[in-house]
Amino acid sequence: MPGKTHFLIFDTEGGPCGIAWTAAGVVRFQLPGDDAATTCRLLLRHLPEAEAADPPPAIAETVAAVKRYFAGEQADFSKVPLDLAGQSAFFRAIYDAARRVHWGETTTYGTIARDLGAGPEMAREVGQAMAKNPVALIIPCHRVLAAGGKVGGFSAPGGASSKLKMLALEGISFEQPEPAQQSFGF
Incomplete structure (x- = not known):
């Protein structure tokens, strides 16, 4: 990772999140904890x-987008600069593909x-x-x-x-449909 790593813990409607960055971009994102x-x-x-710090403009914009996301507003993280220097080329290709899955959409591992x-x-x-995704939400592994x-x-x-x-924040529900009206056998 180039240079120093900084981080910020911030509140959202979903709970406190964390973001860490280098000069190259976001290196880690922590989804809400207790x-x-x-x-x-x-x-x-x-x-x-990592050292606590005030975020530079690009990171502050990402934090604002995360707050919007957990408030249920559409947010796009596809242009957030990332520092994935520690990841294999194959994982980076997977992460690039996942970043193309937008708000309210899903895809599968296959x-x-x-x-x-x-x-x-x-x-x-x-x-x-996806299990090793260092920047969950920004790379939307929840949509995969x-x-x-399933x-x-x-x-x-x-x-x-x-x-x-x-996924529910994005309008995607996994509720089971109501059973169809049963036939009386006529």
Whole structure:
């Protein structure tokens, strides 16, 4: 990672989030935790050298977008500069593909694998990349589902429940449809 790493813990309607950045861009994002101390601990677990700081303009804009997102307003993170220097080229390609999945849309691990020219057997690797996503929400791994449109896992605090809440903010529901009117057998 180029230069120093800085971080900020900030409140949203979903709870306290954390963001860490270098001169190159966002290096880590922490989804809401139970409290600011927990969020900070989770963020710094991966970046013990990071120092608290006021954000530069691009990071401040990202923080404002995150606040809008957790208030239920549409937010686009596709142009947020990222520092993914520690990631493999394959993971970076997966993350680029995931960033093209916009608000209110979903895709599957298999679809991303296919779009990258890999066979369906690579869906598992796509899932591994999503599980290791260092900037969840900014790279919208919550929009990437398992086969058949099933929710699948989510490695953020709250697990799949958090994924469902984030998707609900975007108008995506996984409620079961009401059963069709039953026939009387006539």
